[in-house]
Amino acid sequence: AQKVTQAQTEISVVEKEDVTLDCVYETRDTTYYLFWYKQPPSGELVFLIRRNSFDEQNEISGRYSWNFQKSTSSFNFTITASQVVDSAVYFCALSELRVNQAGTALIFGKGTTLSVSS
Amino acid sequence: DVKVTQSSRYLVKRTGEKVFLECVQDMDHENMFWYRQDPGLGLRLIYFSYDVKMKEKGDIPEGYSVSREKKERFSLILESASTNQTSMYLCASSVWDREDTEAFFGQGTRLTVV
Numbered sequence: 092a093q094k095v096t097q098a099q100t101e102i103s104v105v106e107k108e109d110v111t112l113d114c115v116y117e118t119r120d121t122t123y124y125l126f127w128y129k130q131p132p133s134g135e136l137v138f139l140i141r142r143n144s145f146d147e148q149n150e151i152s153g154r155y156s157w158n159f160q161k162s163t164s165s166f167n168f169t170i171t172a173s174q175v176v177d178s179a180v181y182f183c184a185l186s187e188l189r190v191n192q193a194g195t196a197l198i199f200g201k202g203t204t205l206s207v208s209s
Numbered sequence: 210d211v212k213v214t215q216s217s218r219y220l221v222k223r224t225g226e227k228v229f230l231e232c233v234q235d236m237d238h239e240n241m242f243w244y245r246q247d248p249g250l251g252l253r254l255i256y257f258s259y260d261v262k263m264k265e266k267g268d269i270p271e272g273y274s275v276s277r278e279k280k281e282r283f284s285l286i287l288e289s290a291s292t293n294q295t296s297m298y299l300c301a302s303s304v305w306d307r308e309d310t311e312a313f314f315g316q317g318t319r320l321t322v323v
Contacts, residue, residue: 100249138312202252
């Protein structure tokens with residue numbers, strides 16, 4: 092069965108520190124998608140990135156970067172020079188392509204709460 | 210702008226009541242989902258639907274049922290609300306098997322059962 096593990100429950104850093112959020116996943120399928128979502132204190136879930144299982148290229152978007160390694164089943168998220176506005180709960184998720192059932196479902200990790208202080 | 214709208218932001222219901230949580234999306238998405246979010250447990254999938262009248266149980270379907278009579282609307286039903294169903298409920302929709310697939314979430318319904 093598919094599973095997403097975010098071992099870090101809470102992380103606290105001081106502004107301008109770099110921080111990495113870990114995500115380890117389990118799936119039997121060769122085709123799957125990985126996601127990161129941010130949930131700020133206001134509560135809405137904000138999509139950050141999607142990566143499919145055939146694309147192991149790392150991605151950088153501003154202060155955010157993602158490291159996808161199939162060999163270790165990990166999809167880690169790094170925030171460089173953290174800011175107070177980065178304080179939020181971050182979720183990693185896995186979606187499998189279910190051809191027979193003509194649909195997919197997102198399975199989430201338990202989330203990592205990041206607190207950035209000034 | 211894509212939109213997933215949940216009918217209520219906050220609800221307070223009594224134990225034993227039948228509760229309906231409604232979700233509407235305007236993106237013509239095939240997939241729709243209901244999750245509940247509890248502290249320390251993350252988001253857990255209750256049910257999902259990949260087409261009209263089609264549904265599949267998620268990880269925690271007990272005490273819940275769903276209805277999808279139209280493509281844009283997915284309802285979560287608590288047949289007899291209990292206090293352990295006090296939670297944040299999140300609805301989402303997505304396209305499937307396309308390169309640009311992602312799930313779009315509603316603003317959430319915080320349900321309190323007293």
